[in-house]
Amino acid sequence: MKTTSKTWSAVAVSVAMVAMALPAQANSWRGWNIHPPGYPNTVALEAFAEAVTERTEERLKVQVYNNGVLGDQPDAIEQTRSGALDFANFNMGPMGPIVKETNVLSLPFIFSSIEHMHEVMDGEIGQQFADALAEKNLIALSWFDSGARSLYNTERPISTPDDVRGLKIRVMNNDLYVDMIEALGGNATPMAYGEVYQSLTTGVLDGAENNYPSFESSNHYEVAEYYSLTEHLIIPECLCIAKASWEALSPEDQEIVRDEAIKASTMQRELWVEGSRASHQKVVDAGVQINEVEDKAAFQERMDPVYAGFIQANPELESLVEAIRSSN
Ligand code: GTR
Numbered sequence: 001m002k003t004t005s006k007t008w009s010a011v012a013v014s015v016a017m018v019a020m021a022l023p024a025q026a027n028s029w030r031g032w033n034i035h036p037p038g039y040p041n042t043v044a045l046e047a048f049a050e051a052v053t054e055r056t057e058e059r060l061k062v063q064v065y066n067n068g069v070l071g072d073q074p075d076a077i078e079q080t081r082s083g084a085l086d087f088a089n090f091n092m093g094p095m096g097p098i099v100k101e102t103n104v105l106s107l108p109f110i111f112s113s114i115e116h117m118h119e120v121m122d123g124e125i126g127q128q129f130a131d132a133l134a135e136k137n138l139i140a141l142s143w144f145d146s147g148a149r150s151l152y153n154t155e156r157p158i159s160t161p162d163d164v165r166g167l168k169i170r171v172m173n174n175d176l177y178v179d180m181i182e183a184l185g186g187n188a189t190p191m192a193y194g195e196v197y198q199s200l201t202t203g204v205l206d207g208a209e210n211n212y213p214s215f216e217s218s219n220h221y222e223v224a225e226y227y228s229l230t231e232h233l234i235i236p237e238c239l240c241i242a243k244a245s246w247e248a249l250s251p252e253d254q255e256i257v258r259d260e261a262i263k264a265s266t267m268q269r270e271l272w273v274e275g276s277r278a279s280h281q282k283v284v285d286a287g288v289q290i291n292e293v294e295d296k297a298a299f300q301e302r303m304d305p306v307y308a309g310f311i312q313a314n315p316e317l318e319s320l321v322e323a324i325r326s327s328n
Contacts, residue, residue, distance in 0.1 A: 028061045029086035029245060032076040034068040034193060039217050040271035041089050041144060041237070042066055048239070048264035055256045060249075062087075072192035074173050081137040083244030090138075091146060091237045092129075093172040101132035104320050106176045107310060108303045109296075111234040112328045114147065118269070120324055121236045128320065130238075137243035141261035144239065145272040146211055148231035152220065153207025154200065157291040158228035161185065161302050170196050170208040179309060180232070183302045193218070200224055209233070213272070216279035227283065227290045230299055239264055 031049065035042045042064070049062035070076060070085060073094045079085040081098070096103040104110065111117040120126060121143040130140040151158050153167055165185035171177035173190045181188035189205060193214075199205040200223040207224055209232070215221050239261045249257065284290065293299070311318045 027059055028063065030070070031062065031064040032068075032070045032080065032085050032088035033064050033066045034073060034076075034089075035214075036067050036217055039213060040268050040275040043271055044144070044264040044268035045089055045239075047267055048260050051260045051263070052257055055260070056253050059253060060257075068194055072194060074192075077138075080240060080242045083137075083242045085242060086245040087239065087241045089144060089237055090240055091172065092235050093174050093177070093233075095133075095238075096174040096176060099132050099136050099138070100314065101317065101320065102129060103174070103176055103310065103314070104317055104324065105129070105235050106174055106233065107307060107321065108180050108232045109300050110321070110324055114145065114234055116328050117234045117236055118143075118145070120327055125320070125323055125327065126236075133238065133240065134243070138238070139241040139243055139246045140238040141241060141258050142239045142265035144237040144265055144268045146235055146237050147213070147272065147276055149209045149211055149233040149235070150228060150230045151207060151209045151232070152215060152224040152227040152288075154203075154224050155206050155226070157226045157289060158230065159291060159293060160295065161299055163228075167206040168204070170199065170205050176306070176310065179306045180303065183306050184299070196220060197223070212276045212279040212283065216282050221283040221286055221288050225288055227288050229290065229292050230296070231293075232299060 031045060033042055033045050045064045049064050052060055052062045068076075071079065073090065074097075076085060076088055077090060077095060077098055080088050080090075092102045092105045096106050111120070121129070126143060133140045151164070151169065153169070155167060156163060158164055161184045164181070167186045169181045169186045169188055170191045171181060171188045173192075178188040178190065191199065191205075196205065196208050197219055200208070200220060208220060209230075210218070210220070215227065221227070241257065246254065246257075307321070311321065
């Protein structure tokens, strides 16, 4: 059977009802995950859950709830901050409105490559982001990959910034992305991930932007036929633990959780490479037209006012922006 997004939402609703009916227990951890079973992040999170449950001899029983059934990402961030959820895999995009330092990671083209992003996040600069998250009650134990995000739409291939003019493009919940799309002449609509498929089919949206695995697993490729390799955003994701849940652990169990979170990120990054390839193939086979963008510099230049506006509003973050740019 072909799994349509309709089937997913039916599954999502019933799983959510079960999840909400469960009493919260000190030794049972609930984890939020936006992706479906089989997605690289899901596989890694499930491995994390299983390993922690086993290694703590069930002092902690860890369960992952997939498909965003526990809420959309901005809600889940708040729930994890308050300790209502115990852990989650969050993209740093929707984190910006809450942890302003992480907006630096949402600046278009800030990383020159995925390898550059990994080096930065695994090093001292990555620790600065983890510290900023910790101040908002989120303990980031490791960083996942989420590839490079590119624009896709129902209307036409995008080769130059002017091709974006007039297109209604969904963005994640962060004003920086509104500025980004407007700088290209498009109309940006911040919207929850789970609502995008429907909006593409009804014409509320002309397009969105994402990496191959999400473009494919969300079924957006069934509706949006043009995928253009702008690769404008390379954003890391965290495996984040609620501070309250983290502090309730013994030092021994913290060590187990930390160790397994690092293993999960290694696993996720490996699965990501293969998953991206498979998703790419699947969308090509389905007839999606993919085009390279030869003059990426033209898109980058349009981002100058976005950077200028960001630095003007956040002068204290300029050195962090510079540190990343010069670390390449
Ligand atoms: C995916 C990411 C999700 C979510 C989604 C979106 O690539 O893994 O966490 O942020 O994009 O576009 O909302």
